[in-house]
Amino acid sequence: MRKIAVFSNMYPSEKHPTFGIFVKNQVDLLRSKGLDVEVTAIDDPSKGKVNAIRKYAFWFLKSLGYMLKNRKSISVTHAHYAFPTGYISLLGKKWLGLPYVVTVHGGDIDKMATKSERIASMTKEILQQASAVIVVGERLKRDVIEQFGVREELVHTMSMGVDTQIFKPLPKVDMRDELNISQTEKMILFVGNLIEAKGVLDLVDAYKVVHDAYPNTSLHLIGSDKDEQFMKTFAARVQMDDVHISHHAPLSQIEIAKWLSAADVFVLPSHHEGFGLVALEAMATGTPVVATNVGGLSYLLDNDAGILVEAKNSDSLADGIIQALNEGQTDRKPNMQCKVAQHTYDVIAERLQTIYDSVAKGRKTDE
Template sequence: MKKIVVFSNMYPSVEHPTYGIFVKNQVELLKASGVVIDIQVIDNPKAGKVNALLKYGKWFASSLIYLVGNRKNLTLTHAHYAFPTGYISLVGKRLFKLPYVVTLHGGDIDKMPKKSPRIAKLTRTILQEASHVITVGERLKQEVVTSFGVSETNVTVMSMGVDRTVFHPLERAAIREELGLPENEPVILFIGNLIREKGVLELVQAFTALQKQLPDASLRLVGSAKSAAFVEEVKEYITTHQIEGIHFEGTKTQKELAEWLAAADVLALPSYHEGFGLVALEAMAAGAPVVASDVGGLSYLLADGAGILVPAREVESLQQGLLQALSGDGAINVAKREEIVHEHSYEMILEKLLKIYGEIERTR
């Protein structure tokens, strides 16, 4: 294998260390195994039409120049997200006969094609011309096969994986002391972007109802305030209803997230939709019970008692799910949870990915 270039519209930087960290982690995993990789990525999370046009325009031009200069040294390209990122891989195939792999993360199938018929058509073309399509969840695979006409044999379900050297159980009392958390306080943890679609407001409402049974409980919200207006709405709700015990903890590094997960009594992930739900897998690896919406990849990840699934947007069901997890009454199938964590470990992910790359190289 000569060299691979990874294209991604999300990648971390010094200023934004968690932005697309899962892509960087996979790149580093591949490099450690001996694969030679270059990256052409966007590390600027700024939203807005003008920002989007500028950053995507600059990235596309840079990526095209890269392909022109390196086409003879490349085995294949690997795009994360179908559109717009996968489009540069499609261009590379048509201009230079470079095969490509595309990894789908959820929004590129659930949201992007619905923006316009042209994007939907391009997405279909990108997926159908790919040498292989990777989906982070089973539901996404079914969508790709049934709605975009991709052969089932050309699609592999493979999450971004969990690094068990980072996410694993820790001594709770010591970690809580380090984080300044009371030893006997029930801690409900949320990790993710603080946006409406993550079910944050419903979580606040469920927590409020839960306090009647567990007055000492606290809710810790960890993540980026991507929507300042929504965060203000949540804070106004908290103030208006005089809710105590809710703390906005800001963003954290991977190491810090692992500590918070090891210290928590339960991770809540009440998303409206979720391609896979990587943070739920990380919580499972850290030994934290997970209560999540029965949507997307979460429905498969937490099946058979590996976690507690509740209907999305239903506050009362969410409250009951949290109470069930906090009661510790055997609601979680620990053996099943461990089986799933092993299945999604970096070692297993690397094995699958290298097999896909190898098969493409052999058929060139």
């Protein structure tokens, strides 16, 4: 195996350490297994039309230049997100004969491909021309096969994996002491971007019901406030509810693992979700998970590995949280551990290397 060129429109930096952290984690994993991986990515999440044009144009040209310069040493390119990232790999195949793998994360199918017929058509070509398509959830597998006409034998369902060296059970008492959380309160935790699509308002409404039933509960939300207008709505909703809700800025994965271990229940009330990696990370710490029955979460929490509730339904969400609080943290552990074992880094690394090897063997070259 020679060089793997990874392209991504999301990648963390010192200034933005959580932006596309799952891509970096996979790159680090592959490098730890001895693979030669080079990354060309966007590490700036800032918005604005002018800024977007500038950063995407620079990234696009840099990526093409990298492939041209290293075309003889690159075995496979790997694009994270079908569009726009996959278009770079598509051009690499058309112009330089470089085979590629594309990972579909969800938003590129659920949202990006629905923006226009042109983007949908480009997404279809990107997926159909790929030597392998990786999807992070079973629903996405069905979508790329049925909606975009990709041959089933080319589609591989595989999450980004969970780092069980970081996400593992930690002593709850110690973690609560460190985080200054009361040992007696029932702690509910959410981790993710504070946006409407993550069901944050549904969670606030549900928490009001839960708090009435369990006055000693607390709700902590960890994540970025990317949408200024939504945060105004969120703040108004929180003020209307006479309960204590804490919002924390994004944290490192090591710190997130401490919060997950300190929690009584982890909640992910997304309206749509490709996989729901943070739910898997919560399971790896031994914390019960309540999540909406959407996308990859439907499969991740099936077989009693977690509690599935109806999306966009705060009453159903409240019922699920109360059920989890009543059950405690031991009832579902065997099922949770079974799910985690299917998504460890070692399992993911082995599967990725197998895909890369298979794709690289099919490369046509004049060397």
